Amino acid sequence: MESLFIIKIGGNVIDDIASSDTFLSNFASINAKKILIHGGGKIATKIGEQLGIQPNYLNGRRITDAATIDLVTMVYGGLVNKKIVAKLQSLGCNAIGLTGADGNIIPATKRPVKDVDYGFVGDVKIDEVNTNNVEILLANNFTLIVAPLTHDGHGQMLNTNADTIASSLAVALSKSYAVRLVYCFEKNGVLENVDDENSVIPLITKEKYQQLLSENKLFDGILPKIDNAFAAIQSGVQEVLIGNAKHLLQNVTIHTKGTLIK
Amino acid sequence: MESLFIIKIGGNVIDDIASSDTFLSNFASINAKKILIHGGGKIATKIGEQLGIQPNYLNGRRITDAATIDLVTMVYGGLVNKKIVAKLQSLGCNAIGLTGADGNIIPATKRPVKDVDYGFVGDVKIDEVNTNNVEILLANNFTLIVAPLTHDGHGQMLNTNADTIASSLAVALSKSYAVRLVYCFEKNGVLENVDDENSVIPLITKEKYQQLLSENKLFDGILPKIDNAFAAIQSGVQEVLIGNAKHLLQNVTIHTKGTLIK
Numbered sequence: 001m002e003s004l005f006i007i008k009i010g011g012n013v014i015d016d017i018a019s020s021d022t023f024l025s026n027f028a029s030i031n032a033k034k035i036l037i038h039g040g041g042k043i044a045t046k047i048g049e050q051l052g053i054q055p056n057y058l059n060g061r062r063i064t065d066a067a068t069i070d071l072v073t074m075v076y077g078g079l080v081n082k083k084i085v086a087k088l089q090s091l092g093c094n095a096i097g098l099t100g101a102d103g104n105i106i107p108a109t110k111r112p113v114k115d116v117d118y119g120f121v122g123d124v125k126i127d128e129v130n131t132n133n134v135e136i137l138l139a140n141n142f143t144l145i146v147a148p149l150t151h152d153g154h155g156q157m158l159n160t161n162a163d164t165i166a167s168s169l170a171v172a173l174s175k176s177y178a179v180r181l182v183y184c185f186e187k188n189g190v191l192e193n194v195d196d197e198n199s200v201i202p203l204i205t206k207e208k209y210q211q212l213l214s215e216n217k218l219f220d221g222i223l224p225k226i227d228n229a230f231a232a233i234q235s236g237v238q239e240v241l242i243g244n245a246k247h248l249l250q251n252v253t254i255h256t257k258g259t260l261i262k
Numbered sequence: 263m264e265s266l267f268i269i270k271i272g273g274n275v276i277d278d279i280a281s282s283d284t285f286l287s288n289f290a291s292i293n294a295k296k297i298l299i300h301g302g303g304k305i306a307t308k309i310g311e312q313l314g315i316q317p318n319y320l321n322g323r324r325i326t327d328a329a330t331i332d333l334v335t336m337v338y339g340g341l342v343n344k345k346i347v348a349k350l351q352s353l354g355c356n357a358i359g360l361t362g363a364d365g366n367i368i369p370a371t372k373r374p375v376k377d378v379d380y381g382f383v384g385d386v387k388i389d390e391v392n393t394n395n396v397e398i399l400l401a402n403n404f405t406l407i408v409a410p411l412t413h414d415g416h417g418q419m420l421n422t423n424a425d426t427i428a429s430s431l432a433v434a435l436s437k438s439y440a441v442r443l444v445y446c447f448e449k450n451g452v453l454e455n456v457d458d459e460n461s462v463i464p465l466i467t468k469e470k471y472q473q474l475l476s477e478n479k480l481f482d483g484i485l486p487k488i489d490n491a492f493a494a495i496q497s498g499v500q501e502v503l504i505g506n507a508k509h510l511l512q513n514v515t516i517h518t519k520g521t522l523i524k
Contacts, residue, residue, distance in 0.1 A: 047336075051312050070341060074309075078340020079332055082411070082419055086363040090417040094395075096364045101348040103358045103404060133356075136402045142365060142395075149344070155352040157344055 004138070004177035005034040008166035009184045013245045014041040014080055023184070023245045024084065028091035033177065035134075035144040036095075037166045038084060044075040058116055064159040069120035073099075073157050076147040084145050096142045100124075100150035101157060103133040106165065108150035108158050122150035122158030124165070126235075129172035138177075163225075167232050174236030181237050183225060184245035189259035190226065194219035200243070204261045206230065229261040266400070266439035267296040270428035271446045275507045276303040276342055285446070285507045286346065290353035295439065297396075297406040298357075299428045300346060306337040320378055326421040331382035335361075335419050338409040346407050358404045362386075362412035363419060365395040368427065370412035370420050384412035384420030386427070388497075391434035425487075429494050436498030443499050445487060446507035451521035452488065456481035462505070466523045468492065491523040 013023050027036060048055065048071050056063040064072070081097040088095035100106030100122070106129055108122030137144055146169070148162035163183070170181040189200035204212070209226060212218050218226070229240035243258020275285050289298060310317065310333050318325040326334070343359040350357035362368030362384070368391055370384025399406055408431070410424035425445070432443040451462035466474070471488060474480050480488070491502035505520020 047313070050314070051309070073344050074336040074340040076340070077344050078336040078338070082335050082339050082361055082363055083417075085361075086413040086419050087417040089363055089366050089413060090415055094365060096360070098358070099344055099347075101344055101351055101357075101359075103356060104351050133402075133404075140395075140398045140402075151348040151351060153352055155345075155349040157348050 001176070001178040003032045004173060004179050005030055005032055005182060006037070006166055006170045006173070006179055007034065007182040007184065008037045008162055009245055010039050010041075010162070010186070012041065012186055013184060014038060014084075015043065019246060021087070024087050025091060028088055028093040033138050033143075035138075035146060035169060036084070037146045037148065037162050037169070038076075038080060039148060039162045040072060040076040040080055043080065044072055047071065047075055058118075061118065063117070064119035064121050066120070069157055069159055072159055073149060077149050077157075081145060081147045088143065088145065093143050094141055095145050096137065097145045097147070099147045099157070100160065100165070103130065103137070104151075104153075105130045105134050105144075105146075106150045106160070106168065107153050108160055110152050110156070110158060120156065120158050122152065122160040124150060124160060124168045126168050126171050129168055131172050131176065134169070134173065135176055163228065167228055167237075170232055170237045171235040174238070179237045180239050180241065181229070181232055182241045182243075183229075184243065185225075187244060188247065188257065189243040190222055191219060192217060200257070201259050204259055226261065233261065263438070263440040265294045266435060266441050267292055267294055267444060268299070268428055268432045268435070268441055269296065269444040269446065270299045270424055271507055272301050272303075272424070272448070274303065274448055275446060276300060276346075277305065281508060283349070286349050287353060290350055290355040295400050295405075297400075297408060297431060298346070299408045299410065299424050299431070300338075300342060301410060301424045302334060302338040302342055305342065306334055309333065309337055320380075323380065325379070326381035326383050328382070331419055331421055334421055335411060339411050339419075343407060343409045350405065350407065355405050356403055357407050358399065359407045359409070361409045361419070362422065362427070365392065365399070366413075366415075367392045367396050367406075367408075368412045368422070368430065369415050370422055372414050372418070372420060382418065382420050384414065384422040386412060386422060386430045388430050388433050391430055393434050393438065396431070396435065397438055425490065429490055429499075432494055432499045433497040436500070441499045442501050442503065443491070443494055444503045444505075445491075446505065447487075449506060450509065450519065451505040452484055453481060454479060462519070463521050466521055488523065495523065 053067045085095040085097040111121045150158045150160045188197045192199040240261040247257040315329045347357040347359040373383045412420045412422045450459045454461040502523040509519040
């Protein structure tokens with residue numbers, strides 16, 4: 001099967017124009033089919049403050065009220081997405097910016113209200129991802145730049161976590177492509193010693209993971225990422241690479257940096 | 263040649279949710295390839311005010327400064343575009359929202375500074391419209407929803423008049439399709455008597471136009487629209503229909519409402 005890179009970058013890469021430029025140059029130079037999923041960074045919070053939209057948190061999770069879904073549709077789907085697209089086009093990459101509503105690529109269901117009403121948040125069912133439309137675009141040499149937004153099929157945009165968008169697309173497309181899922185974050189990879197960015201563990205297999213767990217060596221916040229990575233692999237994704245956007249993409253095809261999960 | 267409808271709606275249709283819903287239902291039901299170009303309406307001005315962005319006019323034309331291009335990229339390319347896309351998807355129309363940067367469909371040049379610096383305004387050269395990418399999308403049954411934004415090929419988004427986007431796409435695509443260009447505005451069509459919405463002139467030929475001109479019968483503001491219409495027809499567009507969004511699209515295929523220019 002043909003290779004497909006699905007690469008997720010966090011808000012911190014977007015916020016820093018210099019690292020964003022380097023990142024996008026590296027991304028543009030990947031000579032294979034590719035999809036980029038981006039978060040929104042601090043700019044959404046900043047513009048929200050200017051518009052008088054008060055962030056509303058519950059157990060550390062932001063509630064997406066009506067004003068907030070409009071805000072993130074503007075900022076993620078408009079400003080951030082189109083800046084990335086225009087930059088990639090200037091680098092010769094045939095980028096096309098999409099939300100989950102465009103071409104109905106990622107339909108979602110508004111999260112049911114149980115104890116908490118998270119508001120306009122979309123839960124994705126992987127088997128509803130419109131792989132047909134995604135594959136048409138990829139086959140015609142478009143590079144998809146996807147904002148972390150979905151829609152409910154009844155005209156309402158929804159907010160969906162960018163990691164979830166990335167893993168949902170990765171699993172859904174693994175039937176047609178050899179998918180390599182890349183999570184860029186602020187650390188160089190999974191570290192043996194959380195304070196030493198040079199202690200990257202180059203490869204984590206299931207056995208290595210069990211060993212690291214039993215040795216209590218994994219730093220806070222990395223567990224869900226590794227769990228998600230193994231879940232994606234179990235569902236057909238070929239491999240998952242975790243590391244720092246600064247170094248990762250230059251080497252994405254040869255894996256000299258970051259942590260490879262297989 | 264296959265028919266292609268290129269339909270431009272103004273901000274007033276977007277601002278009024280009720281007429282917008284009717285319009286989009288009618289648009290979705292057009293059983294042919296179609297492209298929708300939308301303006302931004304008053305919402306961009308409203309959000310700009312909330313963000314403290316002062317509109318900057320010169321000879322009645324708005325200057326697009328750095329804050330304003332970000333504003334319209336957010337509002338036109340994000341909020342308005344995605345609301346239309348989500349609504350059309352709910353109506354079974356395979357809408358995909360784009361700016362001129364996406365798939366590089368409409369490259370532009372920043373307007374040269376002569377007497378006036380209009381700022382980040384893009385002038386389109388019709389022969390640079392990327393008809394190849396547009397045709398790929400149309401051939402794969404996507405309905406393009408285009409925000410009035412272009413890019414300069416060096417990473418900068420630009421602001422371009424929605425009428426210009428519509429006529430540029432219409433002329434460029436007239437080599438491959440029998441293009442019918444539809445301008446929706448607030449009047450029922452070209453009127454014999456500007457105060458009587460029932461006095462629509464159903465058909466304007468070149469001869470009829472000369473006659474109306476010599477009789478001084480054309481109301482203010484309609485002349486550039488008719489001139490543009492004839493220019494488009496001269497460049498290969500099959501026909502231009504001008505009228506009110508409320509009535510026009512129900513009848514777009516049979517021309518019982520509005521003014522047809524041929």
